[in-house]
Amino acid sequence: MKEINARGLACPAPVLQTKATLQEEKPGSVKVIVDNAASQQNVQRFLESQGFQTTLEQTGDDYLVIGTCVSEPAEQPRLSAEQQSDVKQIMVMCATDRIGFGDDELGLKLMVNFLRTLKEMGNELWRLVFVNNGVKLCIDGSEVLDDLREYEKDGLKILVCGTCLDHFNLLDSKQVGETTNMLDIVIAMQLADKVISI
Amino acid sequence: MVFPTDENVIVGLDRADDAGVYKISDDLALIQTVDFFTPIVDDPYWFGKIAAANALSDVYAMGGTPKTAMNLVAFPVKEMELSILRQIIQGGLDKLTEAEVVLIGGHSVEDKELKYGLSVTGVVHPAQVLTKKNLRPADRLVLTKPLGTGIINTAIKAGMASAELTDKVTHLMALLNRDAAKIMSNFNVSACTDVTGFGLLGHLAEMVCGSGKGVRIFSKQVPVIAEALEFASMGIIPAGAHKNREFRESMVVFAETVERSRQDVLVDPQTSGGLLIGVSANQANELITALKDAGIGDAAQIGEVLSGPEEKIWVV
Numbered sequence: 001m002k003e004i005n006a007r008g009l010a011c012p013a014p015v016l017q018t019k020a021t022l023q024e025e026k027p028g029s030v031k032v033i034v035d036n037a038a039s040q041q042n043v044q045r046f047l048e049s050q051g052f053q054t055t056l057e058q059t060g061d062d063y064l065v066i067g068t069c070v071s072e073p074a075e076q077p078r079l080s081a082e083q084q085s086d087v088k089q090i091m092v093m094c095a096t097d098r099i100g101f102g103d104d105e106l107g108l109k110l111m112v113n114f115l116r117t118l119k120e121m122g123n124e125l126w127r128l129v130f131v132n133n134g135v136k137l138c139i140d141g142s143e144v145l146d147d148l149r150e151y152e153k154d155g156l157k158i159l160v161c162g163t164c165l166d167h168f169n170l171l172d173s174k175q176v177g178e179t180t181n182m183l184d185i186v187i188a189m190q191l192a193d194k195v196i197s198i
Numbered sequence: 199m200v201f202p203t204d205e206n207v208i209v210g211l212d213r214a215d216d217a218g219v220y221k222i223s224d225d226l227a228l229i230q231t232v233d234f235f236t237p238i239v240d241d242p243y244w245f246g247k248i249a250a251a252n253a254l255s256d257v258y259a260m261g262g263t264p265k266t267a268m269n270l271v272a273f274p275v276k277e278m279e280l281s282i283l284r285q286i287i288q289g290g291l292d293k294l295t296e297a298e299v300v301l302i303g304g305h306s307v308e309d310k311e312l313k314y315g316l317s318v319t320g321v322v323h324p325a326q327v328l329t330k331k332n333l334r335p336a337d338r339l340v341l342t343k344p345l346g347t348g349i350i351n352t353a354i355k356a357g358m359a360s361a362e363l364t365d366k367v368t369h370l371m372a373l374l375n376r377d378a379a380k381i382m383s384n385f386n387v388s389a390c391t392d393v394t395g396f397g398l399l400g401h402l403a404e405m406v407c408g409s410g411k412g413v414r415i416f417s418k419q420v421p422v423i424a425e426a427l428e429f430a431s432m433g434i435i436p437a438g439a440h441k442n443r444e445f446r447e448s449m450v451v452f453a454e455t456v457e458r459s460r461q462d463v464l465v466d467p468q469t470s471g472g473l474l475i476g477v478s479a480n481q482a483n484e485l486i487t488a489l490k491d492a493g494i495g496d497a498a499q500i501g502e503v504l505s506g507p508e509e510k511i512w513v514v
Contacts, residue, residue: 010437124455155514
C-alpha cells in the first residue's frame with residue numbers, strides 16, 4: 001500500500017499530493033495521513049471520485065484515509081453530477097374529493113387510496129394542492145386527515161384554496177395544510193417539474 | 199462582555215448584523231462597517247476592487263447608500279514592491295468611484311502579511327433599515343449571485359482552474375451589490391443580508407435563529423457556478439466549508455436526494471457574495487424579473503419561509 005504523508009498541510013494541498021501520487025505511480029491502494037477532519041473528508045471525496053473505495057480511521061492526532069482502487073475513474077464527473085442532482089419536484093393538485101365519475105362511494109375509496117399511496121413518490125412529492133371540492137379532504141371528519149397530517153409533519157407543503165373553503169363556508173373547519181391563493185398555486189406550478197392533476 | 203447602549207443605536211453589537219446603524223435624526227441614520235482580508239486573487243488591482251465591493255456590500259444589505267470610505271492597509275514594505283500596493287489601492291478607488299463613494303482617508307501599518315480592506319460609512323432612513331431578522335411566513339427567498347467562489351478560489355490555488363474560470367469568478371466577486379439593492383428597495387422586502395464567509399446556509403441560519411420560523415430551500419434552484427460542483431465532487435473544498443457545515447449541523451436538514459457536492463456549495467464560504475432577500479410571495483416573480491432586466495442574470499428564487507414552529511432549514 002502506498003503511504004502518503006500529508007500532515008501539516010491545509011486544503012487543498014493533501015488532495016493535490018494524493019492526486020499527484022495517483023497520476024505518477026497509479027497505486028492499487030493508498031493510505032493518506034492528514035491531521036485535520038476537513039482534509040480527511042476532501043481526500044476521501046477525491047479518492048472516491050477516482051474510483052477508490054475508502055475507509056476512515058483516526059489514531060491520535062492523525063486522520064487516515066485508506067483507499068482501494070475498484071474501478072476506473074469516471075470520465076465525465078460533471079455529467080454524472082448533473083444527473084444525480086436531477087431530483088424532480090412533483091406537484092399534485094386535487095380539484096375533487098373523488099377519483100373519476102360513476103360510483104361516488106368507489107370514487108372516494110379510490111381517492112383515499114390514492115392519497116395514501118402518494119408517499120411512494122418519496123422526496124419527489126413536493127406540493128399537494130387542494131382546490132374546489134378537493135378542500136373537503138382537509139376538513140373535520142375527512143378520512144385522510146391523519147395521512148395528510150403525517151405528510152405535513154414529514155415536511156410536505158400542503159396548500160388549501162382559501163376561495164374554495166370560503167365558498168363552501170368551511171374556513172373554520174380546515175384541519176390541515178396552509179390556506180393559499182391562486183397566485184401561490186400558479187407559482188408552485190411554475191416551480192414544479194411535473195404537475196399531476198386529479 | 200457588557201457593551202454600552204444608547205437609545206440612538208438602531209442596530210448594534212447585540213444584533214450581530216451586517217453593519218452598525220446609529221440614528222442622527224428622525225429621518226437620517228448612519229451605517230458603519232469595516233472589512234479587510236488577505237489577497238484572494240493574484241492580480242493586485244482586482245484584489246483591490248473585490249475588497250472594496252465586499253466592504254460596500256454590508257451597507258447595501260442594510261438598505262443604505264454608502265457615502266464615504268477609508269482604506270485599511272497592512273503591507274510587508276520590506277518584501278514587496280510598493281507598486282503592488284499602488285495597484286491594490288487603485289482597484290479599490292476605481293470600485294468606490296463606480297459606487298459614487300468618496301475615499302476620505304485611511305491608515306496603513308507594516309505587517310508580514312498583506313491585507314487590504316475599507317471602513318465604509320453610509321446613510322439610510324431610520325425606518326428603512328433592513329436587518330437579517332423579520333422574515334415573515336410565506337416570504338420567498340431570493341439570491342442575487344451564484345455560489346461557489348470559495349471552492350473555485352481553492353481550485354485556483356491548486357492550479358486546477360482555467361484562466362477563463364478565474365476571470366469569471368474574479369469579475370463576479372468584484373460585482374457591486376448596488377444595483378440589486380436599489381431594485382430591492384422598490385419591493386416589499388422583510389429582511390436582507392449578504393452571503394459571505396458562513397456560506398448561504400450559515401447566513402440563512404442567522405436569519406432563522408430566534409425568528410420562530412423555518413425555511414425551505416429548493417437546492418436545484420440555487421444559482422451555482424457549474425464548475426464548483428465538479429471541483430467539490432473531487433474534494434477541492436476549502437476547510438471553511440466543512441467548518442460552516444459542522445457549525446450549523448443541528449439546524450440544517452438535507453433531503454437524501456441532495457447530492458453531496460451541492461451540499462458543499464451551499465455551505466461554501468463566499469467572498470463578496472450576493473444579497474439574500476426575503477420578499478413577499480406575491481412580489482417574488484416581479485423582483486426576479488426586475489433584477490434580470492437590470493443585468494443581474496443569476497438572480498433566482500431559492501426558497502420560502504415556513505410558518506414554523508421549528509427554526510430549521512430544510513434543503514430539498
